[in-house]
Amino acid sequence: MVRPGHWGVRARVERFSEPALLLLLSERPAHGYELLDALPALTGEARVDMGNLYRVLRALEEDGLVTSRWEAGEPGPAKRIYELTTTGRRLLDEWAAALRRSRERIDMFLDRFEGR
């Protein structure tokens, strides 16, 4: 931490792109570029870094949370389609629970901030 409060304060949730990816994939299988497009709607302003997105997707696959296959026969560049596994679905549930706890902590903070 070089100079706290020096750059804009954003209060982002750590690794939020991970649950966001899992949630999108829980709705339907998709490829990376598609997810990159859909992520900002979920994460707010926070755009996900392209490079890191693909790394996260492969890491998720290594952990058996998603599976992938190359989409054949379509026009344009080849697409790697990702699909959520049941393990991945369980991790998404864990993230949701953790986010609820996180929200409670934020509420506590704001309540105390507002002087109650």
Add this chain to the structure above:
Amino acid sequence: MVRPGHWGVRARVERFSEPALLLLLSERPAHGYELLDALPALTGEARVDMGNLYRVLRALEEDGLVTSRWEAGEPGPAKRIYELTTTGRRLLDEWAAALRRSRERIDMFLDRFEGR
């Protein structure tokens, strides 16, 4: 990001110790060790690393967000007492606003997760 989802999912807010410190100091001046003790109540399970805490405090001071003085005449080791400045108070306000936005994003995520 080495292996996402491999360790416990905690959904922490980035640099949350910073607004927590500012909030505590907005209530009353305090020294580092005292803040270290009071922080877990604000941040939930997240304990703040001692070493980093003192670094954050000095960084906050460099930015003019807090001031410090050595407490004289007390028994025990010398204490450096920190106090919030008006600039620091403004940063706390910014953090509160950012945390409200963060909470909204979490709400949106959870709403979508719950299938609405």
Add this chain to the structure above:
DNA sequence: ATTCTCATGTGTGTTTTACATATAGGTGGA
């Protein structure tokens, strides 16, 4: 031909967090 979008990736630096250790005053007990 070259420019553009779609699509998947690697390389590397910066920021943030975690873990370990150092120093020192004071207290209580063997």
Add this chain to the structure above:
DNA sequence: TCCACCTATATGTAAAACACACATGAGAAT
């Protein structure tokens, strides 16, 4: 007296998370 322990402040460094830059290639449009 020596030792363990608590208070208090601080540095060193590794690991994790994030940001920025660039590489590669298919296909479509100009």
